[in-house]
Amino acid sequence: MYLAKPSIQTVIQTIQDLSPNPNEVISLLWGEHTSIDFELLVQQLNELGVQFFGGIFPGIIHQNQNYTQGVIIQKYSSSSPPKIITNLENQDLSKMEQGKTALVLVDGLSSDIAVFLSRLYNAWGNVVNYIGGGAGSLSLQQQPCILTNKGLLENAAVICLIDQNIELSVQHGWQRLQGPIIANKTHKNVIYELNWQNAFEVYKAIIDQDSANSIQSDNFFQIAKGYPFGMEVEGAEAIVRDPIAVGEQGELICVGEIDNNAVLDILKGKTQTLIDSAQQAALDIKNLTTGQSTQHIFVVDCISRTLFLQDDFGKELDVIQQSLQQTNTAPKIIGILSLGEISSTGNGPIYFYNKTMVLGAFSES
Amino acid sequence: MKDLTEITKTISLLYELSLAVGTSLDTQENCAHFLYILMRRMNLAYAGVWLYPYPQNKDAKPSKQLKLVYGYPKFRIIQQDISIDDSLKQRLGEKSFIVLNKDTDQFLKTDQNSDDQSILYRLGDLGFLNIYALSSSSLLDTVRLYSLKDVMSKFTHSVRACLAYEKAHEETNRRLEVQKSLELSEEKYRSVVRNIAEGLLITDLEGNIIFTNDRMFDLTGFNYEELTGRKGYDLLVSPIHRSEVIEKHSQRLKGISEQYELPLKHKNGTTTWVSIRANPYRDSEGNIIGSLVAFINITDKKIAENKIRESQKKLQLILDTSLDAIIIVDSKSFVTDWNHNAERIFGYTKAEAISKPLSTLIIPPRMRSSHQEGMSHYMATGEGSVLDQRIELPALRKSGEEFPVELNISPIRIGEDFFFSAFIRDITKRKANENALIQAKQAAEQSRQAERQFLAHMSHEIRTPMNAVIGMTHLLMNSGLSDMQLEYAQALKFSGDSLMSIISDVLDLSKIEAGEFTLERRPFSIQRLIHNLQRTYQFNMQDKNVSVTTEIDAEIKNQVIGDKTRLNHASKFTE
Incomplete structure (x- = not known):
């Protein structure tokens, strides 16, 4: 669900409409130009007992459109509350529960992302599929950008263990x-x-x-x-x-x-190679999800691709949607324009990519 | 290698991997960095380094046990130690790597996905590097795997260097710790040696002092410089003990330890008594290289001992010279001390008497039970009827002779133990003397009684005829005698009266000796008494032509109270 001009009331109403049960969490992906009192929002969500996580990004994606303001609200199955990592370098990760998919949002301007991802992989390896990206502002000024029930955090990360399978494709076209x-x-x-x-x-x-x-x-x-x-x-x-x-x-x-x-x-990037890579990613997903019931497509697209593609960025999103439409009648696409992209290749360690697009197809839980 | 691009890629791969080798001298860090780069570049799921135990020496037997030094990611590590079989070693031979069979090579099993393929690189004789890649990975190309062999060899050397460094570092640290420990131990030792109350002295084989502690200065007055280099028995021992000490030193050199006491010469001329504990002084290999001597000042103890000894001597002298027998028994009446006079009086030597029951030694059989009861009663109640007083009892000599003794028994408590001291005097002679005196007194009493009876008889026998003489004389005087006759008759009567008086005096004397004499208190005429005395004296002096006159002061009353008869006698015996 995308809300173009969200207020606290409309956000809460939307969440309540989703009727999350105790084994479900709400993700809130914000465009950085959204005007809202996050402190008050967190307070009210906590009062309502909603399990939630999210971040503020340079942009967000809904279907084949990208926005710098508004919020995308999505419900996921998760048997445990989101894990908040305030110390990327040292916080113990080994005791965390495991799930099928880890949606990882991290302060994209933190200098400890590689250490954090290395430790995460050390603890969980590749039995979990990872997707996520770096939150923050296109101004490249570090500021609180990770949304948790403890408020907006800087130099932090949040991990939501989702009880849904995901198929991944990573492409960049450079x-x-x-x-x-x-x-x-x-x-x-x-x-x-x-x-x-x-x-x-x-x-x-x-x-x-x-x-x-x-x-x-x-x-x-x-x-x-x-x-x-x-x-x-x-x-x-x-x-x-x-x-x-x-x-x-x-x-x-x-x-x-x-x-x-x-x-x-x-x-070196060329508009067409980048768009082609997006298409390739979508086609990969198509192949990987053949015969499966996909709940939604999660796109992590680097903000720098929008800066590079500029007006042609819409074509990238179009080609993704179109490629998926060929195999899926009504793909729901949501995503973020990130400061760095997170994914596992399915075989090796978790990497923090740049200028890359990660497509993830969440199956029905 | 198909084309230049591939070659370039391979070269860049090898370059990057080569520079990832040996970035640290810490084995784990070195492995971690190399594996991190290897995994990123080769897109691996897992990598681990297994090493044999570091050989303790060149001849150590090769081990089959391997330990995981570093593995990434940790979540896949399910074992840290494995044992490798000979068949695998043979299969690997001198090859740089082998691709393991997923079904049969289970020894390095992790929880890898079934798609993963395990490759084992040999790290020389150190161990193995184990990696997992997807079966579809291009890594599984044999040429690609082989291209890494030199990097692996370089990595092997770097790990060897790390192990050697760590070993050296560990040994250095251990050595430093040992050295530090030794220094601490040395300092402790020095501190102990400095501060102990004992004087310490070490000599070489010739007896020359090579070390002393500060305490030796207090004991001898000589400082370190004055003591070292000198022979201890020359400097500190008086000539009379010197040969003895030299002999003792020679015992040290034979490995014999000894403890003894000795007076030391102090620098100021006084003597310090010391207790000496002397041991052989050995080097680290156990060879005797001198003598190690510890001194404890026992001068005060010696003085106290001497005082006690002198006191004991005095006491023993007193005991031995006492005229009394002195016997000490314990609470069970066993003899603990027996002096010289006890030997003399009772006939038992001290050796015979010590530890024997007193009752069997000196107490007559008939009195032994009461003696035992008395002891028991005192131990139970603290009361004793015969204690602390002089009593006389019969005693028994060794010969069986019974004889009287006078004794005084006193209880002595020393700590929790009770003793009894008995001062015993043989009173056989005194008793004999006493008996003789009593008999003599009784004889005297009998003699006096006979004398009194004789006098009483004699008085009675004389008084009866004398009363008749005096009575007849009185009648005669009233029978009309001439003056001459009357005068004669009066003189006769006076003499008769005097004789009666003498008889009375004899009786009085007897009474005085018997302590029975008493004076009369009756009125009489003093003028008549004096007139009669004048007449008696005049009559006695008439042949000497001497006139006896009396003069009585008018102030003297005629009648007085007294013993007229004794007064009359007294005048007669007055010169």
Whole structure:
């Protein structure tokens, strides 16, 4: 359910209309420009005894539309209340109950996401399918963005263990422009050196050969959004790392961590390849859910894809809807425009992607 | 390898993996980082490193037991220790890896999905690296797996380095701990040696002092510098004890320990008595390299002991020189002490008497039961009728002779124990003397009684005729005699009266000796008494031509009260 101009009353009314039972939780996915008193909302939801979780994102997706305001309200089967992680680096995860699918929402601008996901995988491995993304603001200013019954939290995560199966597809459509290059000096999400030289200088030298405009610090984001990094994964799409800023010393600040000495490619996006990747993801889901009853499709689409595709982003959502419509008469599509995407490939660790689209098909519980 | 892109990809993979090797000297961290990169790059579901126990020495027998050093993710780890069989070793041989059979190779079983395929890389002689990938994974391509062998070899070396480093680190730490422990122990030892109340002295084989503690200064007055290098028995022992100490030192060198007491010469000339505990001083291999001597100052104890000894000597002297027999018995009447005079009086030596029941020694058989009852009564009530007083009882000598003794028994309580001391005197002679005196007195009494009877008889026998003489004389005087005759008759009567008086005096004397004499109190004429005395004296002096005259003061009354007869006698015996 999407509410374009939600109020506390309409949100509560909608939730009450969903009549969640004790084994059901409500997800609330907010566009960052929604005007609402979250503190009061949390208080009233708590008073009503509603189990809920959610986050504030740069945008939300409903069917083939994306919005920067409003709320998407969805009910899930869950035998346990959402788990709130306020210490991404150290909080014990091993004692948490397991479920079929973990919907993971994390502060997308936290620097401890990789550690958190590693610990999560260490505790639960791949017996759980993971889908989720980074919450936060497109302004890239970190602020409280994870919605829990304890309020809006910053530098935190919330995990909802859902008793429903999910089929996943991860695609991004970014193509290798140049590589390999070596990120020989990194720390967490910052690249200091590439090929043993100043990171920005190496990056600029490559980008400037391809871009119509020379990349500078003042237009960095505008141009860099079309030239992310890719970290190779055997038998799967590269993990994309999105450079979002350049530091005073020429260091490149990315969304998500880059391992020291990681072998990177510089990727380049084309509108069609990205849209094609979306279609491929939808087709993957189609194949995976053949003969199954899908409750809804959950889309985690990177906000930077909207920035890159701009007006063509609608085509991406259209192609997803259309591809799914071919196999599913009335697919319900909801999702988020995220600061980083979370998924397991179904075989390996949980990764924090950038500029990627994760499609998840929730089966009926 | 199909084309340049593939080669490039492989090179980049190997490059990244190579640089992920050996990022830490901590085995776990090294494995964790390498596996993290390996898993990301190879898109693996699980990876784990199994190692044999680190060999304690080069000749150690190869182990079949492996321990999981690091596995990721942890949730898939269901065992930490496994035993690997020989067949697998043989199958692996010198190969760098093998793909395990899911159905038969169960020894590394995890809860992996049935689709997972397990691959085992050999980490040299250290163990194995186990990874799981989907059966459909391109990783299962043999060439791809083989391409990783050199990286795995490099990883093996890095793990070996980590293990060696950790071993060295562990040994270094252990050594440091041991060293620290030794230093602490040494400091403790020094502190103990410094602060103990005992003086300590160590000598070399020749007896030269090589170590002393501070306490030795208090004991001897010599400081460390003055003591070390000197022979202890020269500096601290008087000449009369020196040879004895030298002999004792030689015993140390034979491995013999000893404890003894000795007077030490103090630097100030005084003597300090010490208790010495001397042991052989050995090196770490047990060889005797000198003597270790501990000194305790016992001067005060010695002084106290001497005082006690002297006191005991005095006491023993007193006991031995006492004229009385002194016997001490315990609460059961067994003899605990028996002095010299007890030996003399009773005939038993001290050795014969000690620990024997007193009653069988000196108490006549007829009195033994009452003696025992008395003891029991005192122990029960604290009361004793014969205690703390002089009593006389018969006693028995060793010879069986019974004889009288005078004794005084006193109870003595020492702590919870009761003793009784008996001071016993042989009074055989005294008793004999007493009996002789009594007999003599009785004889004297009988003699006096006979004398009194004789005098009474004699008085009676004389008085009767004398009364007749005096009576007849009185009649004669009234028979008209001439003056001359009358005068003679009067003189006769006076003499008769005097004789009667003498007889009375004899009786009086007898009464005085018997303590029965009493003076009369009757009125009489003092003038008549004096007139008669004048006439008696004049008559006696008439042949000497001496005149006897009397003069009586007019103030003297004629009648007075007194014993006229004794007064008359007294005048006659007055010179």
